[in-house]
Every structure is written in structure tokens, then in C-alpha cells.
Amino acid sequence: MRTYFEPEEDEEFEAAKDLLIRRALSWAEGQGLPADGLLLSAAVDSRHRSRDGRLAFWDSAQVRRYLLEWIPQYVVAPRDVLDAAPETLLTLLRYLIAAGLRDPRGATLAELESAVAATATEYPAALADPQRLGLAKFWAQTALDSGFDLTDRKSLDRFQRDIDAGRVAYDAEVLDQVMKARFTRLGLDEERAYPQPPLVIDAKVGEAAAGSEIVRQLSALVDWTGTDGRTLTGTGNLRLADARELAAHLGTGEQDLQVRSATELPRLNLLLAWAKSTRLVRVSKGRLLRVAKAAPLLRDPERLWSRAFEVFFDLGRAIGVPPGSMLVELFDELLPDVLNSVYGLPDRVPVTRLQETVWLACQDYLQLDEDDFRQQTWRRHVERDLVEAFELLAALGAVELSHGVADELYTSDLDEEDQPLPPEARARLRTRLAEPGLLVRLTPLGLRAVRERMLAEGRDVPLVGELVDASPGELLGVLAQHYTPETASVELDGWLAARGGGVEPLLDAVRACPFRARAAAMLGTLAEVRADGQSMLKGLRADRVLAPIAVTALLDTGDLRPEDLSTEEQLALMTEGLLTLLELAGPEEVMRQVTSMAGQDAFGIIEAVSNSGHPADESMREFRTLVAEPMRARSHGLRFANSSRPGSRGRHSGHGKRRKR
Incomplete structure (x- = not known):
């Protein structure tokens, strides 16, 4: 179960979304929590179509974007369904944590619960605000509220005819506001930002700020201004004599230039503009004055450096x-x-x-x-x-x-x-x-x-060391998807060092992972970045829960050959592959591939997998429900259709519909 997809990976994303929603709905039912498939789908879409694209990363900003912007602009549903969006979002967030999918760089559950509660108070007004309503949603919601079926092409065509004929009532004033908002409101479909590589940044980096030339010059400029300030010309510039004095004081090298005005000293004027933008000095009543509230900033070189960097981008002119x-x-x-x-x-x-x-x-x-x-x-x-x-x-x-x-x-x-x-x-x-x-x-x-x-800006910018407090499953999930082997090794070493160095909690997290593809990626990452990775995998061949993915990994690396496997391992390997395919492509693709490869023996393979005793309980339940039962029903139907009955030579009567295959 990946929780990050490139924008062009449409099929992969949709399959993962279907799996996530299916599992979340099942979990919610077992927990007695409210959940709606449409709203869950919308929440996942809102994260995929965002700047960072991380489906399992949520914080207060993403909660607000989904409830106050995404739903009002895009989601069409009866009002009672829309009203349940905050509760359904909470269910999704709780499921992500329960399933080990949460991105630990996001907010904690307590923080998310507070964010949802706070945002829910604004949610009804956001739903009613025409400025947040998308044009497509306006017409779709009008059709739905007027009793038309949005899934039926003929019904939608009839809606269009009725609109043209004036037989459907709609709020023209709201439509006018929606049309105006189209030209002033930014779209929510954010352009995906390029993912940045994880970097190591020294925690003591701020100590270097005191050595910055610009920090020194800004501080010196404020000192030069003095407690009483400096008189400016009628056009608001420094007097030329003062400008020369200040240039020498700051070390810009411009004090001896042959100029007629202080405005002709570019570096000095840049530093003045920088100091004003940083709010160290201000102009009032013809004088350049210190900003009294900036005194603490001047005593903290690191904070002053950060403020100077932030305003740098406003200094183009x-x-x-x-x-x-x-x-x-x-x-x-x-x-x-x-x-x-x-x-x-x-x-x-x-x-x-x-x-x-x-x-x-x-x-x-x-x-x-x-x-x-x-x-x-x-x-x-x-x-x-x-x-x-x-x-x-x-x-x-x-x-x-x-x-x-x-x-x-x-x-x-x-x-x-x-x-x-x-x-x-x-x-x-x-x-x-x-x-x-x-x-x-x-x-x-x-x-x-x-x-x-x-x-x-909401971008994914990993920092080596930031996962030290993550749970084992969350750690491996992020490393598998967002880290290089080199940076994953450093991150993992730091995490292990903080906990005594044992890998068993990480292996337990892989055992507990309810998603086969994710479990394989987690174990693969652990094996890849550890020096003893291959020997660890060989040792797991006897592990009841981890054996199927360990054997798969050993076959991929060539440490095992197919002929080395026992009959039980071969069945476990086949089962692992079909369970993974079910996650990645859905039940129809599993049935198609098994039928294509095995022909008349397909149902026998499905039955063998169903009774294999594979340890992934949740995946096996899905396999039996979504694959085995439909194939069993098809198999029974085919046997009935071709069976010989008393008084019959097995020919079709010609009545009734043929079963689609």
C-alpha cells in the first residue's frame, strides 16, 4: 500500500485508493465509527492533488483545505452526507494510524482531532459560501437536488433540456457569484512540487549567523542611526554627507564615489532597504529612526539572519x-x-x-x-x-x-x-x-x-533525523517511499541508537502491517540498508508470518532458487503474489490473470490459495470475499448451464439471457 503516487500514475493511484477506502470502511464498521465512501474518496483525492501528494500526511492546514475548500468546491452529495464530512475525516485519520499508514511528519492524532473540531465550526458557512463553490459542482448539485441521477447519461441529458426550457429552478444570484469567483479564486488542484532528497543539516547551524557580513552591516546601520535618528532630505533620502559616513561605517566602499546624491550609492541603498524591510529602522516625519521593538532581534544574530533571509526576496528593485x-x-x-x-x-x-x-x-x-x-x-x-x-x-x-x-x-x-x-x-x-x-x-x-x-509551502522536504520519534511501522513506511538507501541507512541507525539497537520492533511492525505490498517494501528496505540484511532474510524463512515475503525477497536477489522451495513454500509464494496483485490491481485482474494462466485449473488454484493458511488474515478475508466467492459462483453457474438434465440433450432452450463472462 503506497501512500505516494506521481501525478501521471492514475491507474496505480486509483487502485490504491479503492483498497484504502475498502479497508477503511471495513475497519470503521468494526469500530462503530461513521464513514462514507464518497467522502473518504474525496479526502484521498484532496491529498493526491496537492503540492506534496502524500496521502497519509495530514496536519491542520490539510484539514482546513479539505473541509473548507475541497468539499465546497468539488464534492457533490446530499446535504446530510456533506454534513458528516468532519466525522468521516476523523475516521480516516484514525484508520491511518491504526493501520500504520500515517506519515509521522504530520500532526498527531490529538492535534488532528483538535484541528477537525475547530474547523467543523466553520464548515457549515463554507458549504453555504457561493465564493467557494465550483461551477461544475453548482450544476451537478442542482441536478442532484432536483432528483436527477448523476450516474445516468440519459438523466443528465434530460436535466440539460429542462434547464434550457426553464423547467428546473436554480438560484441565479448564487450562479452569478460562482461565475465571478471563477476569475478571482485560485484552483485547488495544486501543481505537484518536485520531491526533495533527504539531507543532513547540523543542528548547531544557527551559530554561523553571527559571522554573516549582512547581519553585521544591518546591526551597524541601526547603531549608526542612533537614539535620535538621522535627518533625511525632502525626498526621503539620506543627506549625501551622512550617506558617505554610513558607507564608510558599513564598509560598502562607496564613500569616495563621485556622486551627487545618496541614491547613487547602490549597495548602501540596498542595505537601507533591507533594514527597513526587516523592520529594524523606519522613516517618520523626515527622519530615519530605530524601531524600538527590534531590540531583541538585534541581540539574537540567528533570528536576525532568518528575518533578513525572508525579506531578501522582496528586494528585487x-x-x-x-x-x-x-x-x-x-x-x-x-x-x-x-x-x-x-x-x-x-x-x-x-x-x-x-x-x-x-x-x-x-x-x-x-x-x-x-x-x-x-x-x-x-x-x-x-x-x-x-x-x-x-x-x-x-x-x-x-x-x-x-x-x-x-x-x-x-x-x-x-x-x-x-x-x-x-x-x-x-x-x-x-x-x-x-x-x-x-x-x-x-x-x-x-x-x-x-x-x-x-x-x-506544503512541500515534502525530508530531513535526516526527523523520524527519530516515529513508530517502527511509520519509520519503515517513510524510508521505503521517500529515502535513498544511503539516507535511509543513516536515519535507521539514528532511530536504532535511540532505542538500544534491536531490530525486533521493526520486524514486529512488518508482521503487523495489513498490506502485503507495503510489508514487502518495509522488509526490503530494512534488509537493503543493514549489513546483515541477507542473513536476516534467510533467518526469516522459518518465521510463520514473515516467511512469504522473506522468501520472495530471497528469490529476487538470487539467494534462493525456485527448486529450493518446499511444496508449502511454493504455495505460500503463490498466495503472496496473488494477495499483492489483489491490492495493486483489484479482484477482476486477479481472476483474469489466474484464468489466463491456468485455464480450467483456475478455480483449483483459487481454492488452494483460499485454504493455504497464509498468515495475512485481513488480506485472506478479502481474497475469499472478492475473488474466491465470485469465481465459485461463476464455476457453479457454468456447470449448471452445461449440465445434462432429464429429457434434454444439453441444448440451450433459447430462452433467457446468457451469463456474461
Whole structure:
């Protein structure tokens, strides 16, 4: 049971969703908890069609998105069903925990229960708000409320005719509001963000903030301002003499420039804009003044660094020269994407590669004419301003700049068919990347800051060490889906060290996992990252519960051959495969494949599997209900249809309908 699927994995996601809903409904019935299949499906859809796509990751933000936005905009159902959404969501969240599926990086059950309770008070108003209603939902809900069957094409055609003829009543005022909202409301179908690799970030990274040049300059600027402030010109700028004094005090090197106004000292004005955006200083009644409430911030270099980094993305107009640079216009949108890209890339990144992608983004954002000379000029401005931005981030301590030849990784994809860069950009890159150039990588401070920004955007940004408090099943589930073998090994070692080093709790979690594919992935991950993994699997061959997946893994690695298996192991292996197929593709696919492979012996195989004694109780119950019973019914029906009866030669009478096969 995977809980993460790429957007294009439609069939795989739908099969997993069916399995999850089927199991959740069965569990809820056994627990006496409310649950509705439509609402469960909507909740799973809301997580799949999100920025991170993690079906089992829930926090208060996701609770609010589902109840206050997703249901009002998309879900069509009778009002009594919609009213039950908070309770059904709670049931789903409780089931995820009971089944060991919860992503431990999300909220705890207590936190989720509080979030649902708080959001439920706003939920009725959200349902009634036309601004949250999707146009498709408006008409579908109108049809449903008017008695039309949404699953019947003829009924829907009749609804359309009745609407056109004015025979169906609807609220025209609400429709008008829905139409207006279409042009102002952002869609909920979020673009999936690229998953970031798990990284190790030193917990003491904040200590480096005190050495930041920008932190020092911002603090020095506030000190220079003094308790009484500094008088400004009538246009709100520093007087030239004060500007020269401040430039020398901050070390910008601009104090001796031949200028007529303080506005002609770009680095000084950038630092002033930075200090204002960070709310260290303010302008009032013609004077530059300290902000009294900023005193605690100035005493804490780490907090000051973080605030300075956050406001950096608002400083585009103070960074770019000239002011009309295209990058300046898109600075707050493109620079975060640039740093996100650097975060996820190994080794030092060639700045020229980033310049090409930024230029391509600028062309996509803005309408450009075909004048080749002007485009070349604009491109050079964009490249220069990006370098300037990196130099400022280096002064802040967020990135490290160096010169050298880029790793071949950054040229290896230039000839791929799906490469988005145009041919002329690829040609430029081949030339530039063959020579030494400017390289950039994030410092530990920069890694932490960029990660925090991506987390705030709802992205999946794993951090090695963050799973130390996870339950055994939750730990293995995340490692199997989101970690590389190398980072999984480090994470697992830290988790084991915190608990004395024994793997038995992890094996117990695999034994308790009710999903065959998930259990196999969990055990496979454990075996892959441990030095004694293969010997562990061999030892589990005698384990009553884990033997089927251990034997499967040993066959996959070649440590076992089919002829090495006993008759009991062969049956267990076949059963394991069919149970896994049932999870991944559904009962119809199991019946189709068994029938295709075994022909007339298919039912015998199904009966053998049903009576195999496989230890996965829940999966076996599903197999008997969803596969064995339907095949048994089909088998009986076929025998009856072909049987010879008294007074008959076995010919069909010609009456009645043939059974579909």
C-alpha cells in the first residue's frame, strides 16, 4: 500500500485508493465509527492533488483545505452526507494510524482531532459560501437536488433540456457569484512540487549567523542611526554627507564615489532597504529612526539572519540595475525557485546553468518582441542580476560561491529528448560548461532556511533525523517511499541508537502491517540498508508470518532458487503474489490473470490459495470475499448451464439471457 503516487500514475493511484477506502470502511464498521465512501474518496483525492501528494500526511492546514475548500468546491452529495464530512475525516485519520499508514511528519492524532473540531465550526458557512463553490459542482448539485441521477447519461441529458426550457429552478444570484469567483479564486488542484532528497543539516547551524557580513552591516546601520535618528532630505533620502559616513561605517566602499546624491550609492541603498524591510529602522516625519521593538532581534544574530533571509526576496528593485531588468520584475517568484533547485542538486551548481533556466522563465512570463539584439541585451541583464543576487546571498551567508569546472552531471542531460531548454541555450551551455565558471551551493544556514520556506509551502522536504520519534511501522513506511538507501541507512541507525539497537520492533511492525505490498517494501528496505540484511532474510524463512515475503525477497536477489522451495513454500509464494496483485490491481485482474494462466485449473488454484493458511488474515478475508466467492459462483453457474438434465440433450432452450463472462 503506497501512500505516494506521481501525478501521471492514475491507474496505480486509483487502485490504491479503492483498497484504502475498502479497508477503511471495513475497519470503521468494526469500530462503530461513521464513514462514507464518497467522502473518504474525496479526502484521498484532496491529498493526491496537492503540492506534496502524500496521502497519509495530514496536519491542520490539510484539514482546513479539505473541509473548507475541497468539499465546497468539488464534492457533490446530499446535504446530510456533506454534513458528516468532519466525522468521516476523523475516521480516516484514525484508520491511518491504526493501520500504520500515517506519515509521522504530520500532526498527531490529538492535534488532528483538535484541528477537525475547530474547523467543523466553520464548515457549515463554507458549504453555504457561493465564493467557494465550483461551477461544475453548482450544476451537478442542482441536478442532484432536483432528483436527477448523476450516474445516468440519459438523466443528465434530460436535466440539460429542462434547464434550457426553464423547467428546473436554480438560484441565479448564487450562479452569478460562482461565475465571478471563477476569475478571482485560485484552483485547488495544486501543481505537484518536485520531491526533495533527504539531507543532513547540523543542528548547531544557527551559530554561523553571527559571522554573516549582512547581519553585521544591518546591526551597524541601526547603531549608526542612533537614539535620535538621522535627518533625511525632502525626498526621503539620506543627506549625501551622512550617506558617505554610513558607507564608510558599513564598509560598502562607496564613500569616495563621485556622486551627487545618496541614491547613487547602490549597495548602501540596498542595505537601507533591507533594514527597513526587516523592520529594524523606519522613516517618520523626515527622519530615519530605530524601531524600538527590534531590540531583541538585534541581540539574537540567528533570528536576525532568518528575518533578513525572508525579506531578501522582496528586494528585487533594490538589487537589479537598471530598475527595468526583467529579473527584477519577477524576483520574488523566480529566486525562491532558483534556490529550491540548488537545494535539490548534488555538488556545486554552475551558475550559467541557472542563468539559462531563469532566462527561459522570464521569456515565459513576459511578452517579448522578436528583436534578437534586444533579447540578447535583456538576457545579459538577467544573467548579471542573478549573479548580483548570489553575491548578496553569499554576503548573508546563505550560499557559497567558487570558481571551477562544473561536474559532468550538468552537461549529461543536454541531449535528452525531453530537455526543455531550446537548442541555442544548450549550445551555449556546452561551450560555457567546458570552461571554469562561477559555481554556487547552499551553506548549512542556507539549506535550513530554504527548507523552512519549502515546508511552509506544503512541500515534502525530508530531513535526516526527523523520524527519530516515529513508530517502527511509520519509520519503515517513510524510508521505503521517500529515502535513498544511503539516507535511509543513516536515519535507521539514528532511530536504532535511540532505542538500544534491536531490530525486533521493526520486524514486529512488518508482521503487523495489513498490506502485503507495503510489508514487502518495509522488509526490503530494512534488509537493503543493514549489513546483515541477507542473513536476516534467510533467518526469516522459518518465521510463520514473515516467511512469504522473506522468501520472495530471497528469490529476487538470487539467494534462493525456485527448486529450493518446499511444496508449502511454493504455495505460500503463490498466495503472496496473488494477495499483492489483489491490492495493486483489484479482484477482476486477479481472476483474469489466474484464468489466463491456468485455464480450467483456475478455480483449483483459487481454492488452494483460499485454504493455504497464509498468515495475512485481513488480506485472506478479502481474497475469499472478492475473488474466491465470485469465481465459485461463476464455476457453479457454468456447470449448471452445461449440465445434462432429464429429457434434454444439453441444448440451450433459447430462452433467457446468457451469463456474461
